[in-house]
Amino acid sequence: MYDDLFQPGDICVPRSFTLGAATAAYQVEGGANSGGRGRSIWDTFSHTPGKTEGGATGDVAADHYHRVHIDLDLMRTLNLDAYRFSISWPRVMPTGEGAVNPDGLMFYSRLIDDLLDRGIQPIVTLNHWDLPQSLEDKYGGWRGRETAHAFETYAEIVGAALGDRVAVWSTHNEPWNNSFSGYGSGAFAPGGTSHADALAAAHHLNLSHGLAVQALRSTITRPDAQISVALNNFRIEPEGPDDADAARRFDAIANRIFTGPMLRGEYPDDLILDTAKFTDWDFVKPGDLEIAHQPIDLLGLNYYEVMHVRANPAFDPASESDGGTDFPGSERIEFVRRDDLARTGMDWGIEPRGLEEHLVALSEEFPSLPIMVMENGAAFRDTVVDVDGIPAVFDVNRVNYLSAHVAATVRAVERGANVIGYLVWSLLDNFEWTAGYGPRFGLIHIDYETLERTPKLSSRWFAELCATRALPVRTPSSEKAHAEREGLDAAATL
Ligand code: GCO
Numbered sequence: 438m439y440d441d442l443f444q445p446g447d448i449c450v451p452r453s454f455t456l457g458a459a460t461a462a463y464q465v466e467g468g469a470n471s472g473g474r475g476r477s478i479w480d481t482f483s484h485t486p487g488k489t490e491g492g493a494t495g496d497v498a499a500d501h502y503h504r505v506h507i508d509l510d511l512m513r514t515l516n517l518d519a520y521r522f523s524i525s526w527p528r529v530m531p532t533g534e535g536a537v538n539p540d541g542l543m544f545y546s547r548l549i550d551d552l553l554d555r556g557i558q559p560i561v562t563l564n565h566w567d568l569p570q571s572l573e574d575k576y577g578g579w580r581g582r583e584t585a586h587a588f589e590t591y592a593e594i595v596g597a598a599l600g601d602r603v604a605v606w607s608t609h610n611e612p613w614n615n616s617f618s619g620y621g622s623g624a625f626a627p628g629g630t631s632h633a634d635a636l637a638a639a640h641h642l643n644l645s646h647g648l649a650v651q652a653l654r655s656t657i658t659r660p661d662a663q664i665s666v667a668l669n670n671f672r673i674e675p676e677g678p679d680d681a682d683a684a685r686r687f688d689a690i691a692n693r694i695f696t697g698p699m700l701r702g703e704y705p706d707d708l709i710l711d712t713a714k715f716t717d718w719d720f721v722k723p724g725d726l727e728i729a730h731q732p733i734d735l736l737g738l739n740y741y742e743v744m745h746v747r748a749n750p751a752f753d754p755a756s757e758s759d760g761g762t763d764f765p766g767s768e769r770i771e772f773v774r775r776d777d778l779a780r781t782g783m784d785w786g787i788e789p790r791g792l793e794e795h796l797v798a799l800s801e802e803f804p805s806l807p808i809m810v811m812e813n814g815a816a817f818r819d820t821v822v823d824v825d826g827i828p829a830v831f832d833v834n835r836v837n838y839l840s841a842h843v844a845a846t847v848r849a850v851e852r853g854a855n856v857i858g859y860l861v862w863s864l865l866d867n868f869e870w871t872a873g874y875g876p877r878f879g880l881i882h883i884d885y886e887t888l889e890r891t892p893k894l895s896s897r898w899f900a901e902l903c904a905t906r907a908l909p910v911r912t913p914s915s916e917k918a919h920a921e922r923e924g925l926d927a928a929a930t931l
Contacts, residue, residue, distance in 0.1 A: 438829050439897035443909035448844050455558070455858030456903045457519030458512070458880060459812055461565035461610065463495045464867035466525060468502030473538040475531025477567035478578065478619075482626030483868075493873030499865045499883045502544070507890060508865065509551050511881055515896055516903035519558040521811060521860050522548070523565035523610065526591055533569030534587045542598050549602045558604040560811075560860070562667060563592055563649060565610040566619070566626065573627050579638035579645075580620060580629070582720070589648035593656055600657025607667045607737050607811070608649040612642040612695055614669070617764045624763075624871060632758075632765040636712060637720045643698040643729040650731035667737030667811045668695055672795035676747040676773050683748040683770045686711055690764050700803060702730030714757070715765045735857070736803060739812035740842075743791035745773040781815040783876050787838060789845035796849035796856050807857045813842050814862035816869065816876035821884070821891055830882045830893035839895060840908055847908075861899060865890075 450456065463479045483494035501508055512520055526533060528541035549559045568578055576583040592608070609615065618625035621635030629635065646666055653664055670692050675684040689708040697705050703726060709718060749771045757768050778786035792813065799808055815838040819830045843859055850856050866879035874885055880896040883889075901909040 438824065438827055438892075439894050441912055442894070442915040443898055443901050444912045445901070445905045445907035446910035448847055448908040450843065450847055450859075450902070450906050450908075451850075452906055453857070454906070455518045455809065455860075456899075457517045457521060457558075457560065457858070457860045458515065458864035458899070459521035459560075459860045459862050460501065460864050460867060461523045461562065462525035462528070463498070463565070463567040464863075464869070465499045465501040465865050466528075467495065467497040467500040469494075469496045471502060472528065472540040472544060473531060474525060474541060475527035475533070475538075476570040477525065477527045478570055478573050478626040479567045481570050481573075482628055485628070488628065489871050490873035490875060493868060495868045497885075497888075498868045500888050501865065504888065504890075505544075505548060506551070508881075509548075509555060511890060511892065511896075512552075512557055512864065513555045514892070515880065515900045517557050518903065519560050519604065519858070519860065520552055520864065521560035521562065521605075521607075523562035523567075524595060525567055526564065527567065527569040529595060530569065530591055532571035533584075534572070534590060537594055542595075545595075546599060549599055553602060559602065560605040560607070561595075561599065561603045562607040562610045563595065564588065564608065564615070566615050568626075577634075578620070578627055579616060579641050580634045582641055582644070582722075585641045585645035585648055588645040589652050592649035592652035596653045596656030600653065600662065601659055603657065603659060603662060605663045605665060605735060605809070606653055606657070607665045608646045608653075609642055610667045611669045611739060612639060612646070612666075613691055616642055617690075621760055621765070622763050623761055630760040632712075632715045632760045632762075635760075636716045636718070636765065639694055640698075640718075640720050640725070643695060644725050646699055647728035647731045650733060651728070654731075663734035665733055665735035665737045665809070665811075666695075666699060667739055668692075669739040669741075669812075670696065670795075670799065672740065672743045672791040672798075674743055674745050674791075676745055680747040683746045686766060687744065687746055687770055690766065696803075698726055698729035699733070700730070700736075700806070702726050712765050715759065733806070736799065736806045736808045737811035738796070738799065738808055739862070740792045740795060740810060741813065741815075742785045743788045745775055745786075747771050747773055781838070782817040783872070785815070787815070787841070789841040792842055793845040793849045793852075796846065796854040797852050800849075800854035800856070804855070807855045809858035809860070810846060810856065811860050812862040813859065814839065814878045816878050818875075819866075819877045819882055819893060821882060828882075828889075828891045830891055832893045832895045835893065835895040836898045839899065843902065843908060
């Protein structure tokens with residue numbers, strides 16, 4: 438379908454670089470009531486009227502659970518080095534603790550074997566937000582310290598079962614969203630609106646990260662396995678010299694609240710001061726920070742855009758709420774929408790420079806820690822066209838986005854950043870949380886009516902990158918075809 442449209446360009450990634458694609462269980466699996474799976478907080482939340490666009494749920498999603506062999510063969514055509522996926526905790530342990538569901542564990546064990554049979558390395562996330570509902574009911578979810586210990590046991594069980602084959606483990610995906618969007622703003626499951634609860638949840642995620650690292654270290658046997666955490670560590674840029682404190686404040690509450698405990702064994706002093714009105718941090722117990730600060734082998738970075746911040750000129754201290762806003766102290770900060778930037782279908786600014794700068798900065802901040810870009814990608818409204826009876830998606834805008842961000846990653850490496858991989862978000866179009874199924878991030882298009890898969894132009898672009906390790910560029914003959922298609926895609930926004 439997409440033959441002769443690309444040829445290897447001049448920008449190359451090292452042969453040792455890991456190139457792959459990523460998904461998450463609740464966003465792609467479906468099979469919500471199949472194979473002994475228990476309920477998660479996202480099942481509850483998405484089935485609550487008004488919480489997601491159009492009442493969308495992950496009941497079916499892309500039906501990856503039942504169509505995984507189709508997707509595995511598609512991954513092989515993409516020449517992927519690795520596939521990042523998450524394990525649904527309630528699929529493996531329906532109540533989050535106690536009994537293990539053998540069918541759930543077997544699903545992931547077979548997936549890992551099938552990936553390895555295709556020469557694709559498994560990168561496994563233990564927690565991509567779909568906490569077992571039972572733990573929310575019993576302990577208050579991540580607000581409760583007990584959940585951190587339940588997570589440790591879950592990690593032990595999964596590490597023992599799959600740890601002979603998994604190449605890279607991530608304990609958590611974006612603890613920022615898990616805590617602040619989940620327990621503080623009300624935006625994500627379970628829909629909590631207390632900043633004090635969100636701060637406690639953030640701490641228990643830090644604690645559980647350390648407990649899970651220890652559990653994995655004691656159970657995994659693959660000698661070259663690496664343990665990581667995937668953080669949406671934000672690239673933050675103040676608008677002007679008077680906005681430096683706004684940038685500092687956001688960096689403390691969004692970035693250093695996790696890198697501090699996990700990578701330094703401490704909470705930053707400014708964070709404690711900034712949040713004094715919300716909590717006295719009494720949920721931090723002696724020894725917690727030593728546990729959280731376990732050595733890890735790799736830092737996962739999820740990058741989408743630069744956060745341009747400025748101080749809110751109209752901030753009124755009396756207006757500072759205890760919850761229901763994006764994060765504690767969010768009223769003090771404004772995020773600036775840069776009109777000079779091209780934007781994705783979700784109106785996110787397209788700024789590959791930010792990825793380059795952030796990788797260089799993170800590598801300088803943590804020089805002994807290799808970094809893997811574990812998520813980068815863009816949502817666009819993708820149009821399926823019929824080409825001589827064959828469906829196709831000419832997502833030229835996604836090709837341009839991915840090409841620019843892989844090039845930015847290569848530039849960061851050339852500047853000395855210790856970056857060892859880049860994973861596209863996402864392999865498949867999927868459930869974009871509260872936004873439902875409108876935003877499409879996949880290299881592969883999903884028809885949600887028929888569940889038919891259609892590889893997009895970007896999947897061919899990425900397949901050629903993985904095969905040649907050189908960024909593909911358009912062949913001269915394809916310029917006209919692209920121009921025609923680009924006009925089509927450029928007009929389509931979400
Ligand atoms: C996140 C999650 C993914 C999202 C992706 C696009 O970063 O929010 O890891 O689940 O779908 O980032 O928003």
